[in-house]
Structure formats: C-alpha cells, structure tokens
Amino acid sequence: MAKRAAPEVNAGSMADIAFLLLIFFLVTTTIETDSGITRKLPPIDDEQEEPPILKERNIFVVLVNSNGDLLVEDEIMEFKNLRQATIDFLDNGGGLGDEACDYCQGPRLTSSSDNPVKAVVSLQNDRKTQYGRYIAVQNELVAAYNVLRDREANRLYNIDFTEMEDDYNDPEFQGDKDKLKERIGVIKELFPQKLSEAEPKR
Amino acid sequence: MSKFKKKGEGGTPAISTASLPDIVFMLLFFFMVVTVMRDNSLKVQNILPFADQVEKLDKKNLIMYIYAGKPSPRYQETFGTEARIQLNDKYASISDVQQFIKEERLSKREELRDKLTTALKVDKETNMGLVSDIKQELRKAEALKINYTTKQGEASLNLE
Numbered sequence: 001m002a003k004r005a006a007p008e009v010n011a012g013s014m015a016d017i018a019f020l021l022l023i024f025f026l027v028t029t030t031i032e033t034d035s036g037i038t039r040k041l042p043p044i045d046d047e048q049e050e051p052p053i054l055k056e057r058n059i060f061v062v063l064v065n066s067n068g069d070l071l072v073e074d075e076i077m078e079f080k081n082l083r084q085a086t087i088d089f090l091d092n093g094g095g096l097g098d099e100a101c102d103y104c105q106g107p108r109l110t111s112s113s114d115n116p117v118k119a120v121v122s123l124q125n126d127r128k129t130q131y132g133r134y135i136a137v138q139n140e141l142v143a144a145y146n147v148l149r150d151r152e153a154n155r156l157y158n159i160d161f162t163e164m165e166d167d168y169n170d171p172e173f174q175g176d177k178d179k180l181k182e183r184i185g186v187i188k189e190l191f192p193q194k195l196s197e198a199e200p201k202r
Numbered sequence: 203m204s205k206f207k208k209k210g211e212g213g214t215p216a217i218s219t220a221s222l223p224d225i226v227f228m229l230l231f232f233f234m235v236v237t238v239m240r241d242n243s244l245k246v247q248n249i250l251p252f253a254d255q256v257e258k259l260d261k262k263n264l265i266m267y268i269y270a271g272k273p274s275p276r277y278q279e280t281f282g283t284e285a286r287i288q289l290n291d292k293y294a295s296i297s298d299v300q301q302f303i304k305e306e307r308l309s310k311r312e313e314l315r316d317k318l319t320t321a322l323k324v325d326k327e328t329n330m331g332l333v334s335d336i337k338q339e340l341r342k343a344e345a346l347k348i349n350y351t352t353k354q355g356e357a358s359l360n361l362e
Contacts, residue, residue, distance in 0.1 A: 018226035019226055028237060029236060034259045034351050035258045035259060036257070036352045037253055037256060043344065043346060064330075080358065126330065128330070130329065132251040138253075143254070165257075
C-alpha cells in the first residue's frame with residue numbers, strides 16, 4: 001500500500017488570524033506627540049540678590065484669584081479682553097530718550113510701559129486657583145507675545161515668527177538654519193518674553 | 203486517446219491568496235514596532251486643559267513625566283479625593299520629586315542630561331498650590347525646562 005502523504009495544513013485562515021492581530025495593534029496604537037506650553041523656571045539663587053527696581057508702570061500684574069476671576073492691574077477683566085490688554089501694555093512704548101521704542105505702535109501713554117524690553121508681565125495666582133484657569137491665562141499671555149513677535153517678524157522678514165520657530169525646530173528644514181537662528185534672536189530681543197510667575201500667596 | 207488530456211476548459215485561474223498572510227504580517231509587524239504601549243498606567247484623573255499657543259514635544263526619550271490630579275475613581279476609596287502626584291507608577295509625595303528627577307537624569311546618557319524637559323500633565327481641576335509646589339521642587343532639582351502639557355484647543359474652553 002502506498003504511503004499516504006501527510007495532508008497539508010490549510011493555511012487559508014492564517015490571514016484571518018493575522019488580520020485579527022493587525023486590528024488589535026491598529027486600535028491600541030497611539031501615534032501621538034504631546035504638545036504644550038513650554039516655559040523656563042527661574043533658577044534658585046542662593047545668595048539673596050537685590051531684585052532690580054522696576055518702575056510701577058513697567059509691571060503688568062495679572063492675578064487669577066481662587067474663584068478664577070481675573071484681576072488685571074487691580075481691576076476685574078473679562079477673560080476675552082486679556083490678550084488685547086496685554087498687547088496694548090507691551091506695545092505701548094511710552095519711553096523717552098534712551099528708552100524710546102521706535103517699532104512700537106501703541107498710543108505711548110505715560111501710564112503704561114516704557115518699551116517692550118522693560119515691560120514685565122507678572123502672573124500671580126492663589127493656591128486655590130484651578131490649574132485650567134491658570135493655563136488659560138498663561139496661554140493668552142503667550143499669545144499676546146506671539147502676536148507682537150509675528151508682527152515684527154512680518155515687518156522685518158515677511159514671515160511669521162511662529163513659522164520661523166517651527167522651521168528652526170524641524171530637523172528636515174532645508175534652509176539656512178544659522179540665519180534663521182539669528183533672525184529669531186533679533187525678534188526675541190525686540191519682544192523678550194518677560195513673564196514672571198510669582199510664588200502664590202496663601 | 204491522448205495521454206495528456208487538457209485539464210479544465212481554460213478560464214482565468216484563481217488568484218493565489220497564499221501571499222496574503224505575508225502581506226498582513228508585514229503590516230502587523232509594522233504596527234507592532236511603532237506601537238508605544240503606555241508605560242505608566244494612570245492612577246490619577248488626567249483631563250488636560252486646552253491651549254493653542256503650544257509647542258510640540260518631540261524626542262520622547264528626553265521627557266520626564268509628572269502627573270498630578272485627584273485619584274481615579276477606583277482609588278478614591280483608599281486615597282480620598284485630594285489631588286496627588288504620580289511619578290512612574292506610584293503615588294508620590296512632593297518630597298519625592300527631586301529624587302525622581304535625579305534618577306531620571308542618571309538613566310540618560312551624559313550628553314543628553316541637560317536637554318531633559320519635564321512635562322507636567324496636570325488635571326485641569328487641580329489647585330495651583332500643588333503645581334507651585336512641584337515647580338518649586340523642580341527649581342531645587344535644577345530641572346528648569348518645563349512644559350505644561352495641554353490639549354489643542356481654544357483656551358476659553360478651560361473656563362467652562
């Protein structure tokens with residue numbers, strides 16, 4: 001009697017099994033990159049340095065209290081007006097002589113900041129402030145800086161500041177990175193982000 | 203009678219599907235390789251706030267994650283609803299933050315150590331007190347680059 005060949009295993013369902021696994025991995029895969037507001041914390045100085053004396057008019061106090069209310073320069077402000085108020089403050093350019101700001105387009109009030117280099121935004125919060133509110137305010141302040149930086153970048157180089165930064169961080173960017181870095185530096189010098197986050201008061 | 207009889211009557215032969223598993227396996231391996239399993243299981247509630255002035259956090263290996271928020275519902279019985287910090291897989295107290303940063307630093311190659319960023323993934327209902335404490339600890343640990351991780355969206359959504 002002829003020896004019977006072992007029957008071949010039917011591989012037709014192999015594809016189904018593989019599909020099943022494939023779908024499982026498809027579903028569980030999250031190709032996400034996190035994004036968020038990047039900030040730099042101030043280093044702790046051991047020796048107590050005398051803080052530089054700032055003029056009252058160069059400080060823009062934004063306080064988020066425990067109820068989430070927004071107090072800007074001791075006055076209640078609607079959240080939606082915050083961005084514009086910050087822009088107005090930074091772009092005021094009220095300084096004279098050495099402190100004059102030739103690129104500012106603000107009304108040059110004597111009650112507001114001298115120039116953007118001197119202007120400091122002080123963000124204060126209470127220990128009971130909700131984090132979400134704080135981030136919302138933080139976001140608006142960063143937005144105000146970005147609006148102004150975009151404006152200057154457009155004036156000088158015909159490109160958005162945010163776009164320049166994206167290009168700079170893009171490893172596949174083809175252009176001249178050194179030049180880009182220099183330009184970013186110039187814009188950052190015009191509108192330095194002086195955002196101080198004070199430690200909360202009880 | 204011919205010995206070699208023509209089999210069948212022409213017609214198109216069925217397309218062989220024998221290589222289908224191979225193709226599918228190829229896809230499967232691709233997804234297996236790119237899949238990043240969450241290495242931390244969250245023990246805290248973590249609904250991130252919205253923001254639109256954001257920067258992307260690429261280089262995943264250069265990020266230290268600090269989670270904070272109130273414990274997830276299934277842990278609330280044992281741990282209460284007070285907001286807590288989570289480092290790696292465990293609840294931690296504020297004093298553990300410095301040690302955590304140190305350990306994370308040591309686990310990275312030397313030339314990368316000062317490029318580390320701390321991503322704060324904080325639930326939007328957390329009080330700022332806790333966040334400030336974390337920030338203070340980070341300053342002490344000299345981990346000054348931080349990132350408030352947010353979801354993409356209008357900031358005014360946070361106020362609702």
